[in-house]
Amino acid sequence: MANDVTCETLRENGAELALGVLPGRERAEAVAHLDRCADCREYIEQLTLVGDGLIGLLPGSEPPVGFETRVARALTQASAGREGRRATHGFGRLRRGFRGRRPGRVRLRVAAAAAALALAFGFGGWAVGTAIENWTSSPPGPADSTSRLLSAELTGVGPDRPEAGEIYAHAGAPGWIYMSVDLDDAGIPYTGEISCLLERTDGTTVRVGTFPLHDGYGYWGALVDVDPSTLSGARLTSADGTVLAVAHFETAS
Amino acid sequence: MRTVYTDMQRFRFPVGRLPDEALLSGLATGDPELAVTFVRRFQHTVFGVAIAVTGDPQLAEDIAQQTFERAWRHAQIYDSRRGSVTTWLTTIAHNLAIDAIRSRRPEPVAPEDLDALLGVVTDTPEQRALADDASARLRAAVAQLPREQGRALVMASIYGMTAQQIADWENIPLGTAKTRIRTAMAKLRTTLTSPKRGDHGQ
Numbered sequence: 258m259a260n261d262v263t264c265e266t267l268r269e270n271g272a273e274l275a276l277g278v279l280p281g282r283e284r285a286e287a288v289a290h291l292d293r294c295a296d297c298r299e300y301i302e303q304l305t306l307v308g309d310g311l312i313g314l315l316p317g318s319e320p321p322v323g324f325e326t327r328v329a330r331a332l333t334q335a336s337a338g339r340e341g342r343r344a345t346h347g348f349g350r351l352r353r354g355f356r357g358r359r360p361g362r363v364r365l366r367v368a369a370a371a372a373a374l375a376l377a378f379g380f381g382g383w384a385v386g387t388a389i390e391n392w393t394s395s396p397p398g399p400a401d402s403t404s405r406l407l408s409a410e411l412t413g414v415g416p417d418r419p420e421a422g423e424i425y426a427h428a429g430a431p432g433w434i435y436m437s438v439d440l441d442d443a444g445i446p447y448t449g450e451i452s453c454l455l456e457r458t459d460g461t462t463v464r465v466g467t468f469p470l471h472d473g474y475g476y477w478g479a480l481v482d483v484d485p486s487t488l489s490g491a492r493l494t495s496a497d498g499t500v501l502a503v504a505h506f507e508t509a510s
Numbered sequence: 511m512r513t514v515y516t517d518m519q520r521f522r523f524p525v526g527r528l529p530d531e532a533l534l535s536g537l538a539t540g541d542p543e544l545a546v547t548f549v550r551r552f553q554h555t556v557f558g559v560a561i562a563v564t565g566d567p568q569l570a571e572d573i574a575q576q577t578f579e580r581a582w583r584h585a586q587i588y589d590s591r592r593g594s595v596t597t598w599l600t601t602i603a604h605n606l607a608i609d610a611i612r613s614r615r616p617e618p619v620a621p622e623d624l625d626a627l628l629g630v631v632t633d634t635p636e637q638r639a640l641a642d643d644a645s646a647r648l649r650a651a652v653a654q655l656p657r658e659q660g661r662a663l664v665m666a667s668i669y670g671m672t673a674q675q676i677a678d679w680e681n682i683p684l685g686t687a688k689t690r691i692r693t694a695m696a697k698l699r700t701t702l703t704s705p706k707r708g709d710h711g712q
Contacts, residue, residue, distance in 0.1 A: 272695035273688065277605075278672045307698045309593060310648045311667040312600050314631040317558035320574055321567070325553055328575050329545040332537060332582045469589060476587055 262290035267297045275304035288480060407485055409504035411436065411493070413443035421445075421502040424491050426455075428483040434465065438493065440473030440501055447473050449496060455481070456490040526551075530595035537582050549578055555596060556603045562630075563607035563668060565623055573610060577603040608670035617679075619669045628657075628664050644702065651701040655694050662690035663698075 267290050273279040274287050291298045411422040421443040424436035434455070440447050447470050454462040468477035485506075493502040526547055528536065533551065536544045556577050560570035580602055581588075588598055632653035652660060658680070665671040665679065677687040 269688070269692065272692045273666065273673060275695070276666045276670075276691070277608075278666050278670055278691075280672060280674070303699050303703055304695055307648070307695055307702060308667050309597050309601065310645065310698075310702065311631065311652070311663070312559060312604050313597065313645060314649055314652070315559050315562040315600075315627075315668070316630055317554035318561050318570075320553050320557040321571055324557070324571060324574070325546060325549045328549045328553070328578050329542060331575070331579060332545040332549070333540055333542045335579070335582065468587065471586055474586065476584065 262286045264290075264294060264297055267291070267294070268300065271297070271301055271304055275301050276308045285480075285482075289482075407483070407488065407506045409490070409506045411438060411491075411502045411504045413440065413445060413502055414500050415443070419443035424504045426483045426485075426488055426491075426506060428485045428488075433478060433480045434483065434491075435476075435478035436491075437476050438470060438474065438502065440470065443473070443502070445473050445501055447495060447501060451496075451501060452494045453477070453479075454492045454494065455488060456492060457487045458489045459487065462492065531588070531590050534581070534585050534588055534595050537585055545582075552578075552596065552599050556599055559600050559603040560607050562627060563604065563670075564611055565620070569610055569614075570607070573603060573606045576606055580606075604668075604670075612670070619665065619671070619679075624661060624664060624669075627668060628660050631664065631668075632660070647701050648698060651698050655697065659690045659694040659697075662687060663694040666691050 267274075267287055270279055270283055270287055274284060279287060291301060407426040407428065409424050410420060411424055412418040413421045419442065421440050422436060422438040424434065426434045434453070436453070438451075449470065450467045451470055452464055452467045454464050456462050465481050466477070466479050469475060488506055490506055491504040492500055494500050528544075528547070530551070533544060533548050537548055553574065557570060557574045560573040560577070561567060564570050564573065577599060581599055588595065592598070593601075632649060652663065655663065661680070662676050665676050666673070671679070673687040673691060674684055676682075676691070677684045680687065
């Protein structure tokens with residue numbers, strides 16, 4: 258970040274950050290500070306609990322008649338559809354766009370939209386912390402329309418480099434990464450925390466967070482500065498540092 | 511996930527007694543009974559958040575349905591260490607509702623709605639106080655805030671208004687709006703992080 262946020266500044270804006278109403282640039286700078294300041298992270302987590310508690314004070318209300326049945330049916334049908342796809346195609350529909358060397362443009366855009374949607378509603382943030390979740394949830398400012406999207410296939414580290422999911426990196430304001438991981442198909446039904454490291458062209462790496470896998474399967478996203486001129490790849494490692502999957506970025510659109 | 515369900519069937523465990531986390535995990539099995547139970551358990555809370563933020567029953571229903579669909583789709587990233595299933599769902603519903611009203615209205619809140627909502631979140635019937643001590647303390651702390659701080663807090667935390675929007679709405683300087691939010695949140699944080707009274711000797 259161009260401007261370095263101090264702990265004092267963070268404390269001034271912390272309430273707005275925790276409530277998800279801090280404007281774009283200030284948000285990004287504050288989150289960058291949180292990445293390197295454990296005390297401020299704890300402070301924001303406490304404020305986020307307050308924000309969660311306030312939402313929890315809202316009274317319940319009965320939805321319209323038939324709501325329960327309609328929604329349950331939709332979930333059940335969606336489950337059946339997903340199971341069908343998994344049985345037929347393995348991990349899922351997104352991967353099919355990466356089977357060739359050049360992913361299809363239309364499918365990639367669909368996938369990117371899904372990734373952005375997941376982040377926009379805080380799913381990625383839930384994985385990295387509730388403060389970040391609020392940050393990602395409702396950005397007051399518009400996204401940067403000139404931003405770039407990078408994508409890559411995640412592959413296992415075995416000799417035949419089995420497919421293990423895909424990863425997207427969005428260079429813009431805000432920048433973000435999103436990945437879907439299926440190590441089970443790569444023969445690694447790993448359950449536990451894994452770390453994501455981004456690799457730069459100069460050989461350095463930056464750890465962007467951890468997230469859980471269940472039977473080798475999981476999604477994760479996070480807001481992170483993405484420089485397409487220096488981002489070269491990504492690495493997923495287990496808790497003991499074993500590299501489980503790698504990705505090498507190419508410009509997707 | 512399926513193991514949970516299989517065992518549940520074998521022992522005729524009533525799905526209505528499944529813990530929230532197990533029920534969420536079980537959604538992936540596609541079992542209709544689990545889906546109905548999940549929706550039934552949380553629909554009152556989820557719809558309550560949606561209707562409180564939007565004030566529009568049709569929009570709130572759409573948001574509530576989206577909330578359940580997104581929860582189902584992303585159930586595998588739910589992390590119980592970050593909070594309860596209820597909190598996770600209300601966060602999703604709240605985010606969806608905020609996004610919906612931002613895209614539909616120039617002003618996210620009507621004056622009468624704001625005052626009514628402030629009254630609702632500071633309402634302290636005895637059964638609520640007994641049911642959830644943390645919520646009761648938070649509710650009481652909000653009630654003790656100066657009214658202008660309470661309004662700023664509700665506008666930011668419930669309606670997702672930025673400090674600038676609050677400043678414009680209240681016709682006050684931006685710095686004053688930020689101070690009101692910060693001061694109110696600091697008081698509530700102190701309330702939640704301070705030791706509970708009466709914990710000992712009971």
